[in-house]
Amino acid sequence: MKPKNVGITAPVGFQAAGIHCGIKKPGLLDLALCVSEVSGPIAGVFTKNCVAAAPVLLDRRHLRHRCGRAILVNSGNANACTGPQGVLSATTMARAVAEQLSVPLYQVFVGSTGVIGRTLPIDRITTAIPTLFSRLSVKGGAQAAQAILTTDLRPKTVSVQARIGGQLITIGGMAKGSGMIHPDMATMLAYFTTDAHITPSALQQALKAAADQSFNCITVDGDTSTNDTVLCLANGLAKNRVIAPRSRTSRDFERLLTEAAQTLALLICRDGEGVTKVVKVLVEGAKTVATAKRVAATIATSNLVKTALFGEDANWGRVMAAIGRSGVAINPTKVTVRFDEIGMVKQGVGLGLEAERQIARVFKQKEFTIAVHLGLGASRAHMWTTDLSYDYVRINASYRS
């Protein structure tokens, strides 16, 4: 089944809008609002960066009440490194929405993405709030998804459905973050809405699990931008039997949310800054999941590997060098490396020019898998990475101009 509406307005009882309020250049949407018909449980996962942006500080505080009604997001300015003034601005954003809805301040969540360290033009945002409310619509998911973008090329939305607890449940989502696939990613924002009837704890657990299996597989160094935020707001309007923690239905819901999150995560990868390839790095045969992840992350973040992907240069030696310097105690003579199904390294030694000729063909594909087996244990982990292209440099060398 396919829901009728797009992204965050796909579930029952959600409206959204996206408008231009004057932070970005004229004509570019820069303010998004999502409102549920009724308040409900909300879950959140945030950046681990010590220099957290003002909206993250505010959302963390509001999340203690575990109850949300609306989410307001601006693009073009990150409201980060803006000190007490920044927190005041984030609060002013939330208050403007709370007053329109006559709900407590804590039920409104805010997000910001864009340049760090510039004062947020808060007046332009508050002035635009009435217009934003007047534009709210169940068809507004697409515009909201457009309004949260920065260097993204395309808006990213998802909607999935499943029968859980006796009713059809819908999850909708939108995300931005074309830089996030990089170790020191630009901001990644992802917002999910659902009409599921679910307890706050079950929702938080499901969101954490879904983020770990999706966004955290592409955010390589952990949630590292100053603004990264993933929220999920549930309004219960599907009228299913309530989903409690650690129940069968909570596992079903978690699976559905993970599906939605992985879809957005791969959309982010494919839309990455200057990306021409998306490559899965799979590490098996590790002693622990943590070490498997560390090796995968070292390969996935290697600039030498990423430029080789861009150049379609089957330079598997750079993969070996990355494995060796990951900090994990490996035994080179046990390492196997395959590119898709083609073996290239066995017992740590290259298999010769014929194998290289074959993997050269794999490197020409838009998407493929680098599979490493460490030969040390039974644990595994994977990550998605992308190539490092001229366009990556171009976009990031001139981001603010």
Add this chain to the structure above:
Amino acid sequence: MKPKNVGITAPVGFQAAGIHCGIKKPGLLDLALCVSEVSGPIAGVFTKNCVAAAPVLLDRRHLRHRCGRAILVNSGNANACTGPQGVLSATTMARAVAEQLSVPLYQVFVGSTGVIGRTLPIDRITTAIPTLFSRLSVKGGAQAAQAILTTDLRPKTVSVQARIGGQLITIGGMAKGSGMIHPDMATMLAYFTTDAHITPSALQQALKAAADQSFNCITVDGDTSTNDTVLCLANGLAKNRVIAPRSRTSRDFERLLTEAAQTLALLICRDGEGVTKVVKVLVEGAKTVATAKRVAATIATSNLVKTALFGEDANWGRVMAAIGRSGVAINPTKVTVRFDEIGMVKQGVGLGLEAERQIARVFKQKEFTIAVHLGLGASRAHMWTTDLSYDYVRINASYRS
């Protein structure tokens, strides 16, 4: 004073040569030899990469005898990930030189740099050994420095002199490694010669200290390529009073060697792949040197910072984001950031557009300093980094073609 000869042939009693043996394209030097008149103490510092190349494995073994006579280095092929066959090739290289000199195998050290995972064409090397010996000369330092290069634009040599222990002591050196300034650097090789009379322990201590204050300030993630090697061979022909460990003369010698090593390290930075800027990252006010280093390394390796340097975009927010995600517990409200002498961040907050206009001018310089004060303690550390340019991508996307 200036020694008459260049690089590794600057000290008394060293000869060198560089020739084409057939690993690289015709006309390109790819084999270098350095021979001392007499055997003497040798010190070494090697890659920490678990996937160490064959020449590193061999050199480590030979270094146990702490006595060297000659160093043979090829470029164009790294002899890494080549298994037992690779170790055999490295040994064959060393043996060919040892036989010519009639010295034990362990007195010959070898190095390789270039593509990983290709079989070393060992016959071309052994066939060229007689020619190489016939070309040995006290003027051969420049050619040897040329013969160890890969993607380097310029050969890198150094020579320094000082009066230590009653005699004029000379240290000469050469290095290659234009990719090394990157976290997953390409190979960095540095070879020093000296006519100092010094004990093996004093030499090893001095080399370790010099490397820590030079190459390890630009090799960011530690010595991470499969082939990285720094050697220092001393022949004692300056006839100074022997330099013993922890003596006044050992400190003098260490200072001289550090000067030579820092000169080569900065030459490597300036000659980095696609480099247009060399920037010093200084972190002060940390609780420990280790945490200061970690913060400096996170800034220095950030692709977003490095592309901003290339674009001359005074995007100080990316510096703040890197500080925050370094894994060091910092307090954002205590952080100060200066670009050269211009303050941009105070108590974690940006100082506004006028400050930005001023640092924009700093970003236009070829070399400048990013100075961070964490406000937590009295420890400090620094690193050198470079920008990430189109040329970096071009060079690394097509390294082998």
